[in-house]
Amino acid sequence: MDDRQRLNFVDILASTLHDTKNAMGMVYSRLEEMGDHCRERGCPRHADLLELQYEIQRLNSNLIRLLALYKAERTPLKVNCxxxxxxxxxxxxxxxxxxxxxxxxxxxxxxxxxxxxxxxxxxxxxxxxxxxxxxxxxxxxxxxxxxxxxxxxxxxxxxxxxxxxxxxxxxxxxxxxxxxxxxxxxxxxxxxxxxxxxxxxxxxxxxxxxxxxxxxxxxxxxxxxxxxxxxx
Amino acid sequence: MERGKQDQNIQWRRLKTLVVDDYPDFIRTVRGMLLSLGLVNVDTATSGVEAVRLMTVRRYDIVLCDYNLGPGQDGQQVLEEARHRRLLLPTAIFMMVTAENTLEMIMGAAEYEPDAYLIKPFTGRTLHKKIQNLLEKKEALKPIDRAIRAMDYERALGLCEELIARRPPFLADLLRIKGDVLLMREDYEGAKAFFKEVSTLGRLPWAVLGLGRLKLREGDHEGAKRVFAGLIAMNDKVMPAYDELARTMEATGEYGEAKETLLKATEISPKAIKRQETLGRVALRGGDLATAERCFRETVKLGRHSCFKSPSHYVSLAAVLTEKGAPEEALKVLQNGGEEFPRDADAAVRLTIARSLVYTRTGQHDKARECVSEALEMVKKNPQAVERDVTLDLAKALMTTGDEELGKEILRRTVQNNHDDAAVLEGVKAVFREAGREEEGERLLEEAVEEVVAMNNEGVRLVRGGDLETAITYFAKATERLPENKLVNANAAYAFLAHMKEKGADDALIVKVRTYLSRIHRLDPTYRDLPKLAALYREITNEAPPWTTDSD
The missing domain is CATH 3.30.565.10 (Histidine kinase-like ATPase, C-terminal domain)
Structure with a gap:
């Protein structure tokens, strides 16, 4: 493969992050629905779902920030006031x-x-x-x-x-x-x-x-x- | 709920709501949220087509529409069609529901923006608060909207200031509207001072944009470019800044730079059909056929589910393809266009004329002539359905295929109906220039314009002389001869109004004035003298001008 065809690893990483972040958002909202469902039926494990949601939200905001930092490294951070x-x-x-x-x-x-x-x-x-x-x-x-x-x-x-x-x-x-x-x-x-x-x-x-x-x-x-x- | 007190102004039970999503699960969730807020009229749709159909039969107060609706129309296109076809009252609220990852792609994508974005997942509480805030805002802005539509800018400004003093939650919208009103009433000094004043609150994109536009008005192209470019550097999502910057560059002949600017904008927001069209035009002007072709193809593709689809996209693409040496494909594109616009007389004429131009370029003159006579027949059969700018195309085709006299007659008519519109006159000149008969064109233009001016002056003389009876008879005739001429219609309206001011209001005369004013508004809603005429009309009839009464 010559150099022009080789993708920049950082770009691949960014695009994968993007995809992961979107999937995460999906998982989060599905968990929310499941949590509501569980609560209504008084399922004892609904607290576990909560813990999962917290972790997902944490990871999701991690990814959002990573992407923002990735963009900020290439061009000055744009402030849309x-x-x-x-x-x-x-x-x-x-x-x-x-x-x-x-x-x-x-x-x-x-x-x-x-x-x-x-x-x-x-x-x-x-x-x-x-x-x-x-x-x-x-x-x-x-x-x-x-x-x-x-x-x-x-x-x-x-x-x-x-x-x-x-x-x-x-x-x-x-x-x-x-x-x-x-x-x-x-x-x-x-x-x-x-x-x-x-x-x-x-x-x-x-x-x-x-x-x-x-x-x-x-x-x-x-x-x-x-x-x-x-x-x- | 603690908000119970504030809610008393809103009668939730009466609100008619439409929820649009292709996911039944989501519809169920949102429907549940709305019902628990006390709404009872909740309709649902699972596609854009269905949503638009429902909106044509019911006047909704609230539309909650997902952006991603699967194949077919997307949420933005539903919004555009709803607002463009006036399926929603100005007071209705349209909320776009999106996942966070698509928000960036759709924001500022077009001239129609939703009243709010709702980012998934959201809670019933968020929904409640958003609806409540928006309804309160719409209600408060209603009188301002009405004054603006009636071009009563004094009143609009007064209402703005009254509300601003109360610092409601939608203060930002009010300030923006105030800036717009100052520009509309052509108070440029006032607008400048105002934009500078609000800029002390922070770097507000619309205020910077306003300052750039004022520079442009003053003819300071370089200064305007600096302002727009500076705004983009800070704030890359202000899409109008790209449009203004490109327009300024185009005006100073920098087609390459204009193209680059619009390319950046279409990267950020690829689905705005008008911007793609402009980019195609600019690229073509700069001789970049490849980019032009790509953009016009894009407009055709984007138009498929959009209310902004237009035969001109097919015509432009065909022209580029012909230029590039692919006339067969050009003809195919025009044929596809015909299939996309069945039973549309205006489209049929445009596409047929475009076909004649392809044939002319490839030396098939008989076929070209055939197309032109076909187009002429269509225009004769259905003159009302054909839009104004088709006439230039038609005249051009006539000039190149041999029927010059008819072509010239059409051009004369066009000039007389638009004698004060520089762009139209330039278009007429270009037709003559391309036919190698520039001098003849200049002469025709001069004579035609002179005739209109003389006609107007005679009428104005009668008004000034105080012979209003003769003046209104004279202008009634003049408007019959040149029904599309804005100045003639404006002077006619003025003569009739002056007559009534002296002799008292008269229903028959009011009907006439309404016709003249509606015509001007249809031809050019920003026509210079409209606000003055509207004020006079209001003074005599005690009514809002005719174009405001069809929607409120």
Whole structure:
């Protein structure tokens, strides 16, 4: 085979990822149906399905992020901004993630002024928050809070839980010089990849000479982990 | 449910809903969700064809349509047909249901966008909230829509500002509409200031697009290109930015660049039939037959299940094939076109004329003549069914096959009905140029235009002189001679309205004015003087202009 005919391995990988991701989405919705079915009939194994759904959702968002990162490596990450009502946006994120969390006994709430409007890329920010809430499934005890508020003419979104908090190696502040660890040190596992994605998305949101950042802290509104995202 | 209070404004039981999906399972799930929201009228369809058929007999308030419907029409095509054929009221909501992987492919694919996308899987709660938000929004925007359709831009603007001050959840839509209204009322300074003001909220694509369009209006092509290209660099999904950029490049003669831009756009959104057609045209203009052929083939293919299918796609493909030296295949394409548009007089004429051009190119002049007389017969038998731009094709075919006098007469008519339309006049000139008779064309054009202008001036003189009685008789005759001329119709409408303003409203005269205004609106809904005439009409009759009453 000569070189021009040889496909780039990374491209093959990307296209396979794409296919896998779609299949995963299918599996997820079928599981959802099966879960409902089981619950109605009081089947004792329906909690297992829940666990499966959680894993699938986790893998699915992994793949979505991988694909986004793959694209970002070739061309600068495109930010498709539009003006959104923040409270409605957070409600949408909550609606999508709540069913899974609720079945594990975790309550999610949003807290945001109803007349707050900001411009940002809904798809990318959704990706970040889905990941954070997916983590909460594992670590939160009974409560997760998704809050939005103005920060000057920018936006601050905070996701806090009442769990044990983030491990020290993941505590970071991407706004400070040296506030973020070497990617190689945290790029293992779901949370790490999620944070790397958050970093790219936050930085791609730029306005005048300001750019977005995030902070991972412990304590927060509910005493557990707190992920804060600032978008200018 | 905690939302019970807000729900009181919406009478869920009365809403008529249609759910479209080729998966019975999915239909069952969604139907269950809707019933639990208190909806009782829920119809279902398992194909696009069935959905469209149902929409022609029932006025739905809500349509939930899956994008992927198996073979045949897809969800986007159902939406396009529904909106294009006005099967849905402006207040109805159309929600496109998609799996996440197809969302990117279909977003911004065409001029018709759904009111919302619903990404599978979704919960009953999400559905409930979306429907509620959309219904509230549609209800709130109704008076603005009505004012815009009546071209009462002052009122539309006032209503926008009133609502904006209340900062409802759909504020983003309101701001966008306000920008559109400012442009419609030709307040370019106001629009510029407004776009700049909203840009302080963040980089909003539609505001940037608006600023680019204003630059283009000012004739600053380079500046406009920078704006559009900058927008694409930031925000690659704003499909109109590609269209505007390509159009600007085309206007400055950069056909290669325009082609590249549209190629990128069709990669992102491959199913937009109009863009494929434009790309084909631009490629042809730049001499790239291969790309042109590919695009026109694509338009034919995409058109199969689309309400935007058009005989012109077959005509264009045949022209490229002839150019490339494959006249046999060109004739075959035209024949297929004939089969796709049975009982369509306009299509038959276009396709027959196109056949004559293929024969002319290959030196088969007898056959070419035969086709032209066939086309002429069809036009004579059915003049109403034939659209305006066919006349140019017909005249061209007549000029090349020998019946010049008739060809010239048709061209004269075309010029007189469109004497102030530069594109049409350019088309007429091109016909003469291709026949090698440029000078003759210039002369005919000049004489024909002069006659119309003189006719108009005489009428305007009568109006200004205050002899309104004579003026309306004069313009009534003029509109009979040139029923398709916008200026003549506009002046006629003005004369009749001025007459009524002085002597009082009169039903017989109002009927006439309605005819004139409807004609102008049909020929060109953006005609410059329409808003002014509409305002005058409203003042005298206390009614909305005629083109708004057919749908509301």
């Amino acid at each position: 539009d003006l959104h009502n923040v409270s409605d946006f957070l409600d949408e994120v909550l609606d999508r993630n709540e069913p899974l969390l609720a079945r594990k006994g975790i309550a999610v709430e949003t807290d945001c002024p109803s007349d707050l409007f900001r411009a940002f890329d809904k798809g990318l920010v959704t990706g970040i928050l889905d990941n954070v809430l997916n983590n909460a499934f594992r670590y939160a005890k009974v409560k997760v809070l998704l809050a939005g508020r103005p920060e000057g003419d920018g936006l601050l979104i905070e996701a806090s839980d009442d769990g044990p908090g983030y491990p020290p190696r993941l505590l970071m502040d991407s706004s400070r010089e040296g506030g973020i660890a070497e990617p190689s040190s945290f790029l293992t596992g779901n949370t790490g990849l999620g944070l790397y994605f958050a970093l790219l998305v936050a930085r791609a949101h730029r306005r005048d000479d300001r750019e977005g950042y995030f902070r991972v802290t412990n304590g927060g509104a509910l005493g557990g982990g707190c992920f804060a995202l600032y978008l200018p």
